Amino acid sequence: MKILNNPLVSMLLAAIVVLTFFYFMNIGIMSIQGLPLNANLTPAQ
């Protein structure tokens, strides 16, 4: 847990977690609506 006190590590770890979450959230939400996205988030249709 001590490593999390380092601001740089905290920021990097948080960025990885949040970016991953939003990336898959975007793909998931559009897929549910029948609007698939490519890996680069462009429309697949």
Added chain:
Amino acid sequence: MLHKRLNSLQLLPKMRLQKLLNIMLVAVLFLGASSLVSNLFIGDVYADSVAQRIQSVGSILLEGEPQPEPVVVEAVETEPAPAPQGAPKLKREDYPRVGASSRSVVWIAAQMHLFFAAFVLAVPLFVLVIEWIGIKYADDRYDDMAHEFMKITMTAYSITALLGGFLAFSLFLLYPQVMEYMMRVFNLQVLVYAGLFFAESALLYIYYYSWDALRYGNKKWLHLTVGLGLNVAGTTLLVVANAWVTFMMAPSGVDATGAVVGNIWEIIKGPLWNPINLHRFIANIAFGGAIVGAYAGYKFLSAKTVEMRAHYDWMGYTANFIAILAFLPLPFAGYWLMAEIYAYSQQMGITAMGGILAWLFIVQAVLIGTILLAGNYYLWAGMSRTEGSKRYAWMIKYIAMVLVACFLVWVTPHTLILSADEIKQLGGSHHKLLGPLGIMPAKNIAVNLMLIFTFLSFQLYRRADKIATVPYANFLNALMVVIYVVAIANVIFAGVYYGYFTNTVYKVGSSVMQVATTLVVIASGIIIDTFLFKKADMIPAVWGRVSNRSQYALFALPIAFTWLMALMGYVRSSVRTHWHVYTVMKDNSPDNFVPSIGYAGNMMTIVTILFLGMVLFIFWIASLSETKQSKPLAQQELEA
């Protein structure tokens, strides 16, 4: 005793309001989820019955199996069923004439009744939660505040009933055939409504007048149960009445002539019922919070002692907290309602947002912008209650800049009403900025950013009097910062890329992405702060140490909310255009047209002023009960 209790308000911990926040969020999510579940499992009212859908269409015989003998069913002579009676087809002379516009009379009566009904249904909802917090923490201050909120509601309740009677009489007098048809369709359901009204009245009076008699121990739980019953009755009353409104907009359970062909549940559960239920439920809470906030502001400004200022400052803060918290998910509920209106009838959707009523959405943007700016201003002003807020003061100017910029984008119209000379000066009917900024992608970005930044103000306010002590505080803070940054980027990316550079289907779909992003910020903000401020060090917050100016924000909120309700209520009702019941029962009265924006604006303003005038009367009545005349000097001397 009151003096002692109020003195302790100086150091009132705000942590407990976290519970209120969580409970309200759960309530909103629960209502949304239950609407979703009912849509998924109860299904479409037009769907065939289960028996029809699963009945066999043929049979298979095994080898050697004899052919079954055909069953001969003897025909039974029955009397032909009476033809179902459709909606009446009215002529101009069928409408009674009373020398005034029937629509205007009903408009004022209905809107006034709805204002008061929204208020009296909403206040007991959050009063119950506040009372429960008082029990959980054995803190009488919450109980006193909840009781005071109810005191305001009691006068309003009588006025609601009076206005309800006025509305019913107006409708039966001015639109008798319409009401006859509605009674025929809803039949006994209207008696259920009447029964619920009796139940609600009884429970309301018991709840209020037994407050001190059932104050402690097990009796308090009994009191809380009465409050729960009151809210169940009130909310059921709301959804029952909503069915009448949504039937008139999107009739179900009737055929094309208006004849009843379905059961009462099929009539009630039209396609717009759940969206309206959710939207009104949330909006009522925001509205109720705003009205009691104005009461607190009124009492704060007229307070004679420091203790009273502290008490009403805290009350105003709580009311504003409730109003803004309920307001945050409201645009999404409104979005769902409009999406369902479009899905039901594209023509109806276009009438609302692309036709004659479209300009009213610009007025809506002005009013919502006023609410958000006033709500934010109150939070910033309230930060002066604690020294800890200095850590975050530098951010306020940037939040204000974003809010103003987004507000300007939101109020940008797509088309302008121009004279020929103005078009000539402009070089065309479209200004170069109106094209990109006047359409939904730009407005979706603006709305979502305003909500995210309002939540940021809210979060900073709540953090102002706390210092985190948990070992993982750095990480949680970093996580929150990154969530804000990525969420803002995601909202802008979704709006710009899918809104301007892909096809319409992706453009519409990306708005859900933006909504989800905003909700993630709000939900994660609540969760992260709950963990971050466990066993936090508290910096004293001095209640009452807030500028008088901030209290005017508490007055701005109910004014804007009331106007907004009048405006959007008119839009919702007017999308039916020349129909009493859309596509089923035509309006042939002299008022069967959508009035001009100016006329509608005047009507909305009249009802808003009338309502606010009556609210001031309620505040005065509530204060009057606290006033006691001192005995005349001559009588005192005589007694001595």
